[in-house]
Amino acid sequence: MRNSLTKVIPLSIAIAASAGFFFTADHNSYAEPAVQENVNYQWISLAPELVSQTSHSKFTGRILSQHVRVLSLPADGILTLANMKSGQVVEAGSIIAKLESSLEQAQVDKAQAELTLKQADYKAKQTLKKKRVSSELQVLQAHRDLKLAESNLTLAKRQLTERQLVAPYKGIIQTTYASEGDYIAKQERLAEVHSLEEVSIELPIANSMINTINLQDAIQVEVDSQTVGARFSHWKPVSSQKFSKIAVLKFTEEFDPFWLGMPVKVQITNQNKSKYLHLGVSSNSVLPGKVANLRFPDLPDKQGVFPYIKTKDGWLIKWNEAVGIPKSVEVQVIPSAEGGN
Structure with a gap:
């Protein structure tokens, strides 16, 4: 992980608190460093x-x-159509393969013709009944014949459909297992299709990092020399000693279907809610060394112990905005020539 500031202020060392350097805004209660003789503060x-x-x-x-x-x-049966290739994008409901089905198609055509006749017969029987030419029994028989014809057509269509391979969703064909002219047995695999309607980025997070990131902040995904946005969706458990969880991310921008399966680099940018006072020195000045004391001329009542962070051009002090922003800060330091870094 690398840290930066919104004002692009690079950090060069760890928080000085770990080394014991603390100070306060109160003149009488700051934590003094160890007394050093012959040092010009x-x-x-x-x-x-x-x-x-x-x-x-x-x-x-x-x-x-x-x-x-x-x-x-x-x-x-024999595969007569194989409209499927690895890497091919298919739409939901599109036919991507067919078995030889001339007999099944003929049965559908016959059942459709039979249904048309039965519909006409039923309608005629109803008309004749109104004229008292047909009996109620004849109308009921014509209705039963109509329902049987509808059932026969439904069955014939289902048998025809069973010989057609249809894409279950918009997706991309990753692998094919057969070609036109092959004999295909029942339930023999023909193609592997990955959905493009539910695509995510799976991000294993190491145990040591699980508490250091905020997945609600900005997420950028770099893939195939392009950068796109993403958002956190949910956690996915994983049984691994190295990784604690898998973060599942969703694209917030349009993505290329051919990215499916590709590795990606993900950058999560977390905006720290903490604020800092940056005390910068002139580029023409020699950067001072250790901080010995601070004074806040326009905030005389401000008290508190603050760690500081050394930067390339000054210091950072963690700060609470509620107490106000000082116009100036007086820093008492041990010069770098004597006090070092």
Whole structure:
């Protein structure tokens, strides 16, 4: 993880609190460093700038479909149509393969013709009944014949449909297992289709990182030399000693179907809610060393112990905005020539 500031202020060392350097805004209660003899302390007056700290965490993940199906047919026969190739995008409901079905098509045509006749006969019997030419029994028989014809057509269509392979959703064909002219047995696999309607990025998060990131902040995904946005969806459990959980992300922008299965680099940018006073020195000045004391001329009542962070051009002090922003800060330091870093 690397840290930066909204004002692009690089950090060069860890928080000085770990080394024991603390100070307060109260003249009589600051934590003094160890007394050093023959050290020339000096005061520097600086104009503070309120800044925010950000962190960028980078991870490696993979783009995966949440729905994968291996397609097959409940019938057997010769494959006469194989409109399927690896990498091909298919629309939901499109026919991607067919078995030889001339007999089934003929049965559908016959059942359709029979239904048309029965519909006409039933309508005629109803008309004759009104004229008292047909009996109620004849009308009922014509109605039963009509329903039987409808059932026969439904059956014939289902038998024809069972010889056609249809895409269950918009997806991309990853693998094919048969070609035109092949004999296909019942339930023999024909193609593997990955859904493009439910695509996500799976991001394994190491145990050591699980509490250091906020997945509600900005997420950028780099894939195939392009950068697109994403959002956190949910956590997915994983049984691994190395990884604690898998973060499932969703694209917030249009993505290329051919990215499916590709590895990606993910950057999570977290905006730290903490604010800092940046005390910067002139680029022509020699950066001072250790901080010995602070004075806040326009905030005499301000009290509190603050760790500081050394930067390339000054210091950062964690700050509460509610107490106000000082116009100036007087820093008492041990010069770098004597006090070091």
